[in-house]
Amino acid sequence: MHPIRLAWIRSILNEYEGPLMRYAARITGDVDRARDVVQETFLRLCSEDPAQVDGRVPQWLFTVCRSRALDVRRKDSRMQALTEAQMQKRKSPDRGPAKTAESREASGRVLQVLALLPENQQEVIRLRFQSGLSYKDIASVTDLSVSNVGYLIHTAIKTIREKLNLSRGL
Amino acid sequence: MSIDPNDPKLTAYALGELDDTERAEVEAQLKESEAARQTVNEIRKTAALLTRELKAEPALALSDDQRNAIEAKAEQVYGGGKKPAPVKRFSLRRWWIPTSVAASLLIVGFVGYMQLGGLSRARELSPRLRARLDTEKQLQGQRLADASRATSPASRRRRELRPVGNVRLEVSASAGPSEERLAALGYVGGTVAADDAYYLPWSAIESGEGWNHKYSISGPACNTEDYDYIVENPFLAVVHNPLSTFSIDVDTASYANIRRFLNQGRLPPPGAVRIEEMVNYFDYDYPLPAGDDPFSVNVEVADCPWKADHILARICIKGQEFEPDERPPANLVFLIDVSGSMRPANKLPLLKEAMEMLVDQLAYDDSVAIVVYAGASGLVLPSTPCEDKGAILSALDRLQSGGSTNGGAGIQLAYDTAVDNFIEGGVNRVLLATDGDFNVGTTSQSELVRMIEEKAKSGVFLSVLGFGMGNYKDSMLEKLADKGNGNYAYIDTANEARKVLVEQIGGTLVTIAKDVKIQIEFNPAEVNAYRLIGYENRMLRAEDFNDDTKDAGEIGAGHTVTAFYEIVPAGVEIDLPDVDPLKYQPAVAETFSVEESRRGPKPAAQGGELMTVKLRYKEPDGDTSKLIEMPVTDAGLTLNDMSDDFVFAASVASFGMLLRGSEHSGDFTYQAVLEMAQASIGEDPFGYRTEFVNLVQRATELQPE
Structure with missing residues (x-):
């Protein structure tokens, strides 16, 4: 029985469960699989030394979650031998839970444009603007260089800007 | 040379990702290129849009079973016969928050385990996460076994007892938390809903920084309020510690909070x-700055009211004032907590009233944006010029409470909005209004503080307005204001709102100097020992004084800042804990006598000066500090010679010492405070000093027999 540690885990759960779930759901394309991935991420955190993880909890969580989610996705693709059509869908996984959020017009548009971008750009954009990670955090999570992350975000924002201006006729 | 609008650096710049050097480079290039400036602007707009929309996506959650499994594991991992000490089983609800002493006791068990480098391990493991839970369990057991072999009890204890600054805390490394221990720390068995938990600051416990001795106070109305445990500054001998260094603090929240307790018929928790x-809650009649510096500095010395042979030095700082129409235009972002806990009348309704008062004060060229946060956050009102006050007021009026508190997302959005509408040379400020109970969100408590620290670099300042009670998180809010180049006020009534947001609007909004640090050098020929009254969580190391990268307090227009030193003059004995003579080098005093005795002490020591007060500050947008220095002598004045201001301020300080149960207040009583305060009310145009006298009267009635 270790109440302080439990409280620590519980407080991290309260704060990161949602963001990790969204992130894992994006990668696996499936809410239930995302739940499994996120649960496992937290179980793993329970085994970690808090003093070592503290201060970089988000990097740690997102790194573990991503790696696990990619594993799950890889396994899925082996087992199901995905058809071309399914792959296509997965590349722009702008369906499922996120879709229902789009009540306002502008919101729909930004997310629609985002969904057209290559997956690696979508991922860094989400990590930056949805989960609030810094370039450095994102670089460590995605195993890219910081300048690489900067380039991806730059390109993504540029495309979004251009598409939005175009569609608004500005 | 103009920058290519297609350079990824522009995006990094717009998102605040560049370091200082790179930022300066980009800024220089931006000056040259209209196109690049426009690009930056568009990038920021797109970023704000993305942030808003992505954060509005619906939340997904684990199933209850999964959560339970995780919590079970969190307990089980440590519980495998490796308890740090036989601990009586408290229910978690009763004791996880109360004290980090409990945490630091338990951490003993972790120490060995820390040293095995969980960090590098995590890096190695993450790419091959195929290692499933079974493997994990084995590893875990292995590590615990290694840990217990690798670390001797003595080394654990050393880590545990490492002294922190002048904080001395007696913790027996072997004892487990006991009810007596918790009770001794002021924890008296209040209930704490575990669901209100926020990220337990492990680093703070481990490093000793801050010593967040959380204890909750019992009582019908108030059950999860958080206050840091304050260890009073001790007397220090001048021979060993000739320098005293601290950061100024213009916050006033503590006084308003104490007033709330006393008005409810209870003494506040220490x-x-x-x-x-x-002391800084009250306005004092200090001279306005005359020279180039944005504030004036004065020092007064007189007899100490509570200790006959000691003297009291008061350092007085007064910031320059602005006429309302001289104030630079303001770009304000209200960041308003509309979570469920804000529903009571003394929170959101009072908050709306307060913000309406503030909006009334604003000029046409000021602008206001409103960001709210609860479970999700959003921009309720984009930056709107005050020409359209109607729109601002009706947006305020529509605010409703509901949901849990995701502070991180809100703060992000508020700062983004402030940056988007940044006014060069103007007032750029986020006003965070909350009870501080952040319980949901993307960021942990320490992350929040870090985030605010980061955001402060954008040149946007912060004001924290605390509301409400019952789950009030004082320690958290104070920390945010401290790290965010900000000020912090507690608003418990419409009157207090008027004081902070109408009468003192200049000080609340306009920062005239930042990173203001004070360093005193005491003259050992005149002073035996000294003690700084208050400012416990603002102490700096002597080296920090000249280090311009060390953050310190801000001072606003018209603010007054007061600090008291209680001084033991040379020749007056004081019983200080002995320090063993050094084995390898002469002590400071010995150096003085052995090596310099032929020359005698430096000539300055013989001039009769008590001390030299040095002050460093930066312009609000500057990076290098300026130095002010002034020597101080003791003219041998008694309290009767002093102004009402001096006596009144001293009475406030002594009241604080009594409320805190200070060991230095001697046989001073509330009655004596009352007499001092009554005699020094002066003109008191707003009735604040009269109110203080009434509070002391209340404390007299409430004190235990």
Whole structure:
């Protein structure tokens, strides 16, 4: 029985469960699989030394979650031998839970444009603007260089800007 | 040379990702290129849009079973016969928050385990996460076994007892938390809903920084309020510690909070009493700055009211004032907590009233944006010029409470909005209004503080307005204001709102100097020992004084800042804990006598000066500090020679000492405070000093027999 540690885990759960779930759901394309991935991420955190993880909890969580989610996705693709059509869908996984959020017009548009971008750009954009990670955090999570992350975000924002201006006729 | 609008650096710049050097480079290039400036602007707009929309996506959650499994594991991992000490089983609800002493006791068990480098392990493991839970369990067991072999009890204890600054805390490394221990720390068995938990600051416990001795106070109305445990600054001998260094603090929240307790018929918990905030709550009649510096500095010395042979030095700082129409235009972002906990009348309704008062004060060229946060956050009102006050007021009026508190997302959005509408040379400020109970969100408590620290670099300042009670998180809010180049006020009534947001609007909004640090060098020929009253969580190391990268307090227009030193003059004995003579080098005093005795002490020591006060500050947008220095002598004045201001401020400080149960208040009583305060009310145009006298009267009635 270790109440302080439990409280620590519980407080991290309260704060990161949602963001990790969204992130894992994006990668696996499936809410239930995302739940499994996120649960496992937290179980793993329970085994970690808090003093070592503290201060970089988000990097740690997102790194573990991503790696696990990619594993799950890889396994899925082996087992199901995905058809071309399914792959296509997965590349722009702008369906499922996120879709229902789009009540306002502008919101729909930004997310629609985002969904057209290559997956690696979508991922860094989400990590930056949805989960609030810094370039450095994102670089460590995605195993890219910081300048690489900067380039991806730059390109993504540029495309979004251009598409939005175009569609608004500005 | 103009920058290519297609350079990824522009995006990094717009998102605040560049370091200082790169930022300066980009800024220089931006000056040259209209196109690049426009690009930056568009990038920021797109980023704000993305942030808003992505954060509005619906939340997904684990199933209850999964959560339970995780919590079970969190307990089980440590519980495998490796308890740090036989601990009586408290229910978690009763004791996880109360004290980090409990945490630091338990951490003993972790120490060995820390040293095995969980960090590098995590890096190695993450790419091959195929290692499933079974493997994990084995590893875990292995590590615990290694840990217990690798670390001797003595080395654990050393880590545990490492002294932190002048904080001395007696913790027996072998004892487990006991009810007596918790009770001794002021924890008296209040209930704490575990669901209100926020990220337990492991680093703070481990490093000793801050010593967040959380204890909750019992009582019908108030059950999860958080106050840091304050260890009073001790007397220090001048021979060993000739320098005293601290950061100024203009916050006033503690006084308003204490007033709330006393008005409810209870003495405040000692941790809620920050003496400097009590003293600084009142306005004093200090001279306005005359020279180039944005504030004036004066020092007065007189007899100490509570200790006959000691003297009291008061350092007085007064910031320059602005006429309302001289104030630079303001770009304000209200960041308003509309979570469920804000529903009571003394929170959101009072908050709306307060913000309406503020909006009334604003000029046409000021602008206001409103960001709210609860479970999700959003921009309720984009930056709107005050020409359209109607729109601002009706947006305020529509605010409703509901949901849990995701502070991180809100703060991000508020700062983004402030940056988007940044006014060069103007007032750029986020006003965070909350009860501080952040319980949901993307960021942990320490992350929040870090985030605010990061955001402060954008040149946007912060004001924290605390509301409400019952789950009030004083320690958290104070920290945010401290790290965010900000000020912090507690608003418990419409009157207090008027004081902070109408009468003192200049000080609340306009920062005239930042990173203001004070360093005193005491003259050993005149002073035996000294003690800084209050400012416990603002102490700096002597080296920090000249280090311009070390953050310190801000001062606003018209603010007054007061600090008291209680001084033991040379020749007056004081019983200080002995320090063993050094084995390898002469002590400071010995150096003085052995090596310099032929020359005698430096000539300055013989001039009769008590001390030299040095002050460093930066312009609000500057990066290098300026130095002010002034020597101080003791003219041998008694309290009767002093102004009402001096006596009144001293009475406030002594009241704080009594409320905190200070060991230095001697046989001073509330009655004596009352007499001092009554005699020094002066003109008191707004009735604040009269109110203080009434509070002391209340404390007299409430004190235990």
